[in-house]
Amino acid sequence: MMKMRTKRSRKTKQISGVSSHLDLKSSPAIESAVEVASNDDLLIQILLHVPIKTLMGLKCVSKHWLSLITDPHFIRLRNPVPSASSLFFISSSRKRKNPDYQFIPLDVSDKCAIPFKVLDFIHDPLGSGTSVLQSCNGLLLCASFRAHESNRRYYICNPTTKQFAILPQIKSQNLKNVCGMSLAFDPLRSPYYKVVCVRRVGDLFQIEIYSSETLFWRVSGRPFTVPKYTEFQNCVYWNGSVHWWNGSFHWSNGVMYGGHWRDEPYTLYFKVEEESLEQLPTPQKPNYTVGNYVGESEGHLNLVELRWDCLLNVYEMARDYSGWFIKYQVDISAISNKFPIIRENKTHAYHVISLVRRGKTEDEDGSFLVLEIAGGKTVRYNFADKSVEQLWEFAPGYKFYDDDRIRQLCGLPYIESLCCV
Known part of the structure; x- marks a missing residue:
């Protein structure tokens, strides 16, 4: 027994x-x-x-x-097809250290738990904390908060698993000339990610690429010229200037100068795998344009044109880069009817945070806009039935917005992921 x-x-x-x-x-x-x-x-x-x-x-x-x-x-x-579950916002730049984040659900009925408030699992030696520059398919590109470029450290982290990796510095003589860093990561193609650095070389610009597979930086291609006002930074204002779509980085020109693209016939985009620079045509826009939002969602690159006549034109870029075409047109009066505060100040009363694409066909189109409006509210405009719903209202004292006008902060997707860094 x-x-x-x-x-x-x-x-x-x-x-x-x-x-x-x-x-x-x-x-x-x-x-x-x-x-x-x-x-x-x-x-x-x-x-x-x-x-x-x-x-x-x-x-x-x-x-x-x-x-x-x-x-x-x-x-x-x-995670065969990553999809954003919520948006988070970089906190007010008035804070001197440890920026915190506010999460906003995309669905009215969604009561998701807050993934994090601060990135306290990253221990930056400068002591001021780290800020998020970019979100890409579950991974975040972060940097030392309020630091000079010569001292700044860059990190790749997974906020779900709380893992992070410190990027090695590029050559010290080039640090002060760094214009922007961008993260490229597609888990469907490879478990490895790349970081593209653009730095100035006199009047020209040079690209260097870091790979998590090789663990070092290398120079890519020759120095090049860019259209005037081209922005390489992942900015926390005006929805940033670098957009990851179709395996490429797309750089805007002039988003930081009033929210609209300058009168240039094209901007540049960089194919990461091919390591080639190409020209991206800009849409023809009327004189009454007051600003733009550019962003990617579910494999679509969209541009939202804000106009003086209270209309929003939503453009989409063809996947073969043959040009922009109008996908939606929104009459902002549908939103102002429900939130009259928009009528009081048409110029600064609303701001496009994100455009979310959902649905595989026109009949199943569940796409919508997420807007920030004066008073600290975020609303959702559904393209299919033109309905408007309030998503979130910031707590009193949470200064993502000013009392007299909205702050126009950048919304970044939070995606749960098990991917390693």
């Missing part, structure tokens, strides 16, 4: 997560659990449907489960 008990005890110790106090032969449920635990293919199929936060805890079950959940193949299967 003792031999039988000893044999059973040894058998159950080999099975992770199964209690040794139960008789395996007397419980069909335990027999099923044993079968699942011993079949990796079946176990993976189950884990693929488990929420990411739960998966983080399941990594502690055993070394075998840890290896399954952290395997690059499993990570790609777990």
Whole structure:
């Protein structure tokens, strides 16, 4: 009898997560659990449907489960098509250290938990904390907050797993000439990411690329010229100037100068894999344009044109870069009817935070605009039925906006991810 008990005890110790106090032969449920635990293919199929936060805890079950959940193949299967679940905003620049973040759900009924308020798991030696420059498919590009370029450190982090990596500095003589850093990451193509640095070389510009696969910087191509007012920074105001779409970085010209593209026939975009610079035509715009929003969502690059006549033109870029075409036109009066404060100050009463594309066909189009309006509210305008819903209202004293006008801050997507850095 003792031999039988000893044999059973040894058998159950080999099975992770199964209690040794139960008789395996007397419980069909335990027999099923044993079968699942011993079949990796079946176990993976189950884990693929488990929420990411739960998966983080399941990594502690055993070394075998840890290896399954952290395997690059499993990570790609777990998030085959990343999609933003919420937007977060960089905090007021009036803060001197440790910028914090406010999360806003995209759906009215969504009561998602706040992923984080500060990036306190990154310990920047300068002591002022870190700020987010860019969000790309679950990873964040961050930098030392309020630091001179010669001292600034750059980080890649995953806020879901709280992992981060410090980027090595480029050559010290080039640090003061850095104009912008941008993160390129597509987990469907590769588990590795790249960071593109643009620095000034006299009157020209030079690109250097860092790869998480090789772990070093290298110069890419020759120095080049750019259209006047071209912006390379991932700015926290005016929705930034660098846009990641279709495997390329797209640079705006003049977004920081009044919110509109300057009268240039083209801007530049950089194909990361091919390491080639190309020209991107700018849309022809009337004289009554007062500002633009440019952003990517679900594989679409869109430009929202803000006009004096209370209309919003939404353009989309063709995937072959043949040109822009109008996708939607919005009469802002539909929003001002529900929120009359917009009528009081047409110029500064609203600001496009994001355009979210949803739906595969025209009949299933669930796309919408997210706007910030005076008074600290964010609203959602649905293109299909032209309805307007309030998403969020900032708490009193949370100064993302001024009392007399909105601050026009950049909304960045937060995407849960298991990807490693």
